[in-house]
Amino acid sequence: MIPAPFDHITPVTLDEAIRALTSHGEEAKLLAGGHSLLPLMKLRLASPKLLIDLSKIPGLAGIRQEGDKMTVGALTTHYQIESSELLKEKCPLLPQTARVIGDVQVRNRGTIGGSLAHADPAADLAAAMLALGAELRVRGAQGERWLKAEEFFLDLMTTALSPSEILTEIRVPVLSGRCGTAYLKLPQKASGFALVGVAVWLRADGGLCADIGVGVTGLGAKPFRAVRVERHLRRKRLEPALIETASAEVTLRIEPLGDIHASAEFRAHLARLYTYRAIVEAARTAGISLTKAKGK
Amino acid sequence: MPVSKLVGARIKRREDPRLIRGLGHYVDDINLPNTLHVAILRSPHAHARIKAIRVEEALKCDGVVAVITGSDIQEQIGPVPVASQNPTLRVPKHPVLTVDKVRFVGEGVAAVVAEDRYTARDALDLIQADYEPLPVVSDPEKALEPGSPVIHPEWPDNVAFRWALKQGNLAKAFKEAYKVVKQRLVHQRLAPIALEPRGVLARYLPGEKELTLWSSTQIPHILKTQLSLMLRLPENRLRVIAPEVGGGFGSKLNVYAEEALLGYLAIRLGRPVKWIEGRRENIQATIHGRGQIGEVEVAVRKDGTILGLQYKVVADIGVYHQLLTPGIPPLTGLMLSGCYRIPAIGIEVVGVFTNRMATDAYRGAGRPEATYVMERMMDRLAQELGIDPVKIRQKNFPKPKEFPFKTATGLVYDSGNYQAALRKALKLVGYEKWRSEQKRLREERRYLGIGLSTYVEICGMGPSAAMPAGGWESGTVRMEPTGKVTVLTGASPHGQGQETSFAQIVADELGVDLDDITVIHGDTAVVPSGIGTFGSRATAVGGTAVFQSAEKVKEKAREIAAHLLEADPEDLVFSDGKFSVKGVPKKGITIQQIALEAHVAKNLPKKMEPGLSATSVFEPSNFTFPFGTHICVVEVDPKSGGIEIKKYVAVDDCGKVINPLLVDGQVQGGIAQGLGQALYEEVVYDENGQILSGSLMDYAVPKAGDLPRFELARTETPTPVNPLGVKGVGEAGTIGSTPAVVNAVVDALTPFGATHIDMPLKAEKIWRLCQGKKAARAGGGR
Known part of the structure; x- marks a missing residue:
């Protein structure tokens, strides 16, 4: 459990970090909380020659409101998100998701930016990002750009970040009106990652579902937004049977992963079940009264 | 026996303050000057012939001192031992590093010795081992099927032993039954996962011809005996120390290849050598x-x-x-x-x-x-x-x-x-x-x-009659001249708390403060003999040995007290650590005073040996x-x-x-x-x-x-x-x-x-x- 040799630098500005990243290319890795990268290095599944430690760059962590958006710095830890009173009020799905990540030690060190950029297919926060339609601010040698969460995750551990880009900030909407949220997951018992995790937010308009976002993690090679499920329910009166039909669509065109912890078939089942349960829970918190759910 | 004060009480573990504050010494906390570090190349294959191992590149690496393969040491180190016997038992030779073939994922193939742990690990990647994969038999039921791949060619049926027991009239029982219920039950393999993986530090002093081996083990005395056989070293030149041991759950009730390998390397290289197991090695190469x-x-x-x-x-x-x-x-x-x-x-x-x-x-x-x-x-x-x-x-x-x-x-x-x-x-x-x-x-x-x-x-x-290598345990209680009590136990703990519980037994028996008692364990040069802690035996067997020694100490102290108080031993009462004459409570002598008298030995009963200590070996029935x-x-x-x-x-x-x-x-x-x-x-x-x-x-x-x-x-x-x-x-x-x-x-x-x-x-x-x-x-x- 000893990593291969590597160098370690601690730039104090973002530009300095981007320059280092540009000049070292694929040989360099950014170090945030290190909770995904360091285990890979210890197992020698990753052997970067250089670690660019972002911890000394000011301004990369923190949570603030900007109008109808909440801004979360990339180096904000899971614990900071979990315990943020501001987020609990303005966008509760984030703290709801952050509080079930790993364990206390992981949440104390792990960061939202590190987790998203690492793009583990079973990471929890990705589901919330997709459900919320988050925007990700990215800085690179060519300047700055914004990516939508849906454009960000490309494949297994692969994102739309170019090798010299750094994820700096995440922006999610302030959830106003009668909103409900839920994140449900079945954790893999050893790692704590999601066998399947489903994040939902929805806005109620009377008994109608005015708008809804559904993000799914753990099921396939990358976390995804369950657009079909959303479409099925948007502007509809929520009924258990309708939610059940909609939830069944979560697995369409998805190739579920299978491993020693859960087969592809079981993961698909869990995705449907947890989508259903998460929507029901979000509807409940939005104050929509469903007729009694039939034993789901 | 006096009225119990401590036995039965919820005394907090005396071990914990040092462990909680990080002041304990596990193997990896012991640092000797000039220590070399060992990393072990393990087989990635479950079954393969080793066509070639090339170590030249690893040897060229800066800081690498030696690279050892199985063939380098097969004559020097005897096989890893098995103690449990059985008339049908087939015992394949179990080499410290394998030669010619690998037979499970994680089996040791070669060892790198380097100036630091990082260099040793890096050099593993430079060893070129060529394998020719062989058919694998992983499932034990399939291993019994005819035509299954064979692991040890001398036993083509893959059977390691058979054991049977039959008692009573089974045929009658099943014939007369109202119902026969059948069930297949699988007890899956588990990894013990002690919080502290295994670790070994070995030092050889060529002048004294003495090998000291620190190992995270449950059985230092058994390990000493077995190592002397494996390394062909006189047992009285070998000292095994189990320092703080961070859990074992039975996984350290064993003699492992790495323990002998490190002993050998310390002798051969003339410098201390250390190996600390990683968690992946722990899951691959520590018993399941x-x-x-x-x-x-x-x-x-x-x-x-x-x-x-x-x-x-x-x-x-x-x-x-x-x-x-x-x-x-x-x-x-x-x-x-x-x-x-x-x-x-x-x-x-x-x-x-x-x-x-x-x-x-x-x-x-x-x-x-x-x-x-x-x-x-x-x-x-x-x-x-x-x-x-x-x-x-x-x-x-x-x-x-x-x-x-x-x-x-x-x-x-x-x-x-x-x-x-x-x-x-x-x-x-x-x-x-x-x-x-x-x-x-x-x-x-x-x-x-x-x-x-x-x-x-x-x-x-035990008892010993039913155990492969002794079912007794030793315990020594020694009163020092200053009145402090030293307890030695062969039941070397790995988290059970004997330093607390055994002190409670002795404190009650001798009427001394818990704080005046030190329990020493795990060092074969200090504790005269022992078996170890496993099979939920430490208190029942080891605690009893300590208790019996405390009783002996008390009896000797009674004789000395009687001599000094000029009374009949039968007329003495013992209470709160003090002997006094029945009916004359003021006339008395403390056990600490007696310890000093026993040590200076100027006024002891005729023919009595000086000192106030006793050793017992308890053999349960x-x-x-x-x-x-x-x-x-x-x-x-x-x-x-x-x-x-x-x-x-x-x-x-x-x-x-x-x-x-x-x-x-x-x-x-x-x-x-x-x-x-x-x-x-x-x-x-x-x-x-x-x-x-x-x-x-x-x-x-x-x-x-x-x-x-x-x-x-x-x-x-x-x-x-x-x-x-x-x-x-x-x-x-x-x-x-x-x-x-x-x-x-x-x-x-x-x-x-x-x-x-x-x-x-x-x-x-x-x-x-x-x-x-x-x-x-x-x-x-x-």
């Missing part, structure tokens, strides 16, 4: 536990009376035997009767070689398997006969007056009152209340299950048999497969209790590991012999947050086997808990027709069982 596949048949009368039991087990041995490997499955056989009267028992064990790491003793070691078989079967029988699981157990218990109770397997249970522990647990859990709650919730399609386990286990190991009842209540979600433990009650009887706090700790940790087997843990090898659960990201040990609150209680039935009346408690929690959890989950799912689910009870298994099945309405069986 369990690994049995059993077919059980029970013959029963209509009223639930058991007539006979037949058990056939395939035991997954791995490639080589480690120290006690072939001794574990027979222990399952001997304990199969559980806490029941079973007139006829037949057991057949076949040990099978597989391309996997060796199995050996893991917390419970053979008894969890036995308890699981019987406790699962009691529930199966109850289900088949429509009897309450409590009633069928009570029906088959021997009564308290039947003890000592002889089982059909030939063991004699020392003492017991199984009814009392069961009654207490039922009351504590509120059994009837949960049964009616279960009925009520089923109407709502919620599935509650109540699982019982009434266990008995065997511990306090029998094992001890602790018992108890565990009850688990779960709610199962048939849709997600999730299991929630709603209540857990354990009533354990480990005889007399020295320190209730330590006993509670042992039971809590034991239950946690038993739950781990029931719910999460499994070493998964694929058909190619690759480990798919090779790190803690994939091997699920239970974490504190996963566990419910355990409600603990006790009954106390002393053993007649030792004067302290203690039985042992190190493994009881693990043995009792696993079947309670599985029984609860199966009970919850009986409306879905569940009769058995193999461990670990993963969500997917539950879901598959329930899928597509409509639950029977309440009232349709439990």
